[in-house]
Amino acid sequence: MGLKRVIMEMQKTALYNFHKNLGAKFVPFAGYEMPIQYKDGIVKEHISTRTRAGFFDVSHMGQFFLEGDITLIESLEKIIPADLKNLKINHSKYSFLLNNEGGIIDDLIITRTEKGFCIILNAACKENDIKQISQFLTKNHKFFLNNDLSLIALQGPKSVEILEKLIPGVANLKFMTGNNFNYEGEKLYVTRSGYTGEDGFEISISNKKVEKLIDYLISNEVKPIGLGARDTLRLEAGLCLYGHDLNEKINPVEANLKWAIAKKRKEVGGFNGWEKIKNLLANGSEKIRVGIKPDGKVIARENTKIFSSNNNEIGFVTSGTFGPSVNAPVAMGYVKSKFSEIGTSIQLEVRGKKYGGKISELPFYKKRYVK
Amino acid sequence: MSEKKFSKKHEWVSLDGDVATVGITKHATEMLGDIVFVEVPDAGKAVEKEGQAAVVESTKAASDVYSPISGEITEGNKAIADDPGSVNTDPEGASWFFKLKVKDKGEYDSLMSKDEYDKFCKENPS
Numbered sequence: 001m002g003l004k005r006v007i008m009e010m011q012k013t014a015l016y017n018f019h020k021n022l023g024a025k026f027v028p029f030a031g032y033e034m035p036i037q038y039k040d041g042i043v044k045e046h047i048s049t050r051t052r053a054g055f056f057d058v059s060h061m062g063q064f065f066l067e068g069d070i071t072l073i074e075s076l077e078k079i080i081p082a083d084l085k086n087l088k089i090n091h092s093k094y095s096f097l098l099n100n101e102g103g104i105i106d107d108l109i110i111t112r113t114e115k116g117f118c119i120i121l122n123a124a125c126k127e128n129d130i131k132q133i134s135q136f137l138t139k140n141h142k143f144f145l146n147n148d149l150s151l152i153a154l155q156g157p158k159s160v161e162i163l164e165k166l167i168p169g170v171a172n173l174k175f176m177t178g179n180n181f182n183y184e185g186e187k188l189y190v191t192r193s194g195y196t197g198e199d200g201f202e203i204s205i206s207n208k209k210v211e212k213l214i215d216y217l218i219s220n221e222v223k224p225i226g227l228g229a230r231d232t233l234r235l236e237a238g239l240c241l242y243g244h245d246l247n248e249k250i251n252p253v254e255a256n257l258k259w260a261i262a263k264k265r266k267e268v269g270g271f272n273g274w275e276k277i278k279n280l281l282a283n284g285s286e287k288i289r290v291g292i293k294p295d296g297k298v299i300a301r302e303n304t305k306i307f308s309s310n311n312n313e314i315g316f317v318t319s320g321t322f323g324p325s326v327n328a329p330v331a332m333g334y335v336k337s338k339f340s341e342i343g344t345s346i347q348l349e350v351r352g353k354k355y356g357g358k359i360s361e362l363p364f365y366k367k368r369y370v371k
Numbered sequence: 372m373s374e375k376k377f378s379k380k381h382e383w384v385s386l387d388g389d390v391a392t393v394g395i396t397k398h399a400t401e402m403l404g405d406i407v408f409v410e411v412p413d414a415g416k417a418v419e420k421e422g423q424a425a426v427v428e429s430t431k432a433a434s435d436v437y438s439p440i441s442g443e444i445t446e447g448n449k450a451i452a453d454d455p456g457s458v459n460t461d462p463e464g465a466s467w468f469f470k471l472k473v474k475d476k477g478e479y480d481s482l483m484s485k486d487e488y489d490k491f492c493k494e495n496p497s
Contacts, residue, residue: 042430043405297408299428322407
């Protein structure tokens, strides 16, 4: 018997060689070869983003465009619990794709465009997402995943000053809004958003021009940031990572993300899983996502079991790492709701030993968004 | 103090009489990245050659530290547990992990020399 050899073609972003020249270490991520870190390493990259500015190549994420008449909104609202009817052009919302049970198929940012919508999808989910969304679409709707575009996140307190010099006008954008701008004779789309808890932008730019943009950022001492620091930054900011903190079996109420379901949609419903979610909104869920701070230095990583102070198993960790800006270990996980109050003492089982910890407020690190 | 010897699991050992000092190599710290947690064994604990003796965690992952040599722990380096980042700065000096009373000096002799270890790292990159 021989081993069946499976050859997986790894995808690369337009900046792959650029990353290589910057000294990136690559890892396979969602079918892409992505930089986990550069020469500076995770902690320095993290601190650079918090104190100055960093750029992230997030081109592996799906940039999914939808166009159509008024019926497009009705179709999308069946699977997305945002108030799309009242979403203004160039405004963005954090939302989800929901299945019939109210489980989260993916979390996403949806932006109203002049012709319809743009949705940023997680790389690992994008193919299935499109399948799920297209079930609700009709021949009056056009949709396409634009692979000719790169997506660059520029994050950190100096982002606005640096990007404004290159693309005048971006400084006027408020958090979770975007607009078209001209750059090098091309149109690009910039939103004020991000995944780090810092002020910053996400720039959708053609693959042909992206290196030029990065050259500019590097010449302004913006550091390249890999997936490693992206994870420590988003966890300190209390933001979820799909496939870890969220999945198809978890609904927005359990995920402590009910704020992301539009008020009007909570009342009127009309989206996948509403019956279940309505019930959970009224009665609460059995388990809920919380922030967790170990008392000492021990790191409670994903799948660490959580126990009550009297040794009953009450949950598990879904993300855990060392938070360089908090200067302590931080984690998120799910516990039975009655143990979810801030300050509740818990125990974390790491390598067979139990360590003390507390349910903590999220985020661990205070946001600096420009509203 | 004797010359340093090295294991394939990227630990170093130096010998002073029958007490060995064990740490992780500079090469290991470069692979691990920023070290954020260290757990060292308590005095009195018996460890086997290639048995798990300590834990080191970086921002990326947790790894076991093995003892390249059998014996009884005489001291864990509490200073690195308090300041894990110091392991990145001086892994083959002040940031040793533990000391142990050696059972069999033959185990020390069978470890790699500096040159052999460097060659091993070059041939087994990861």
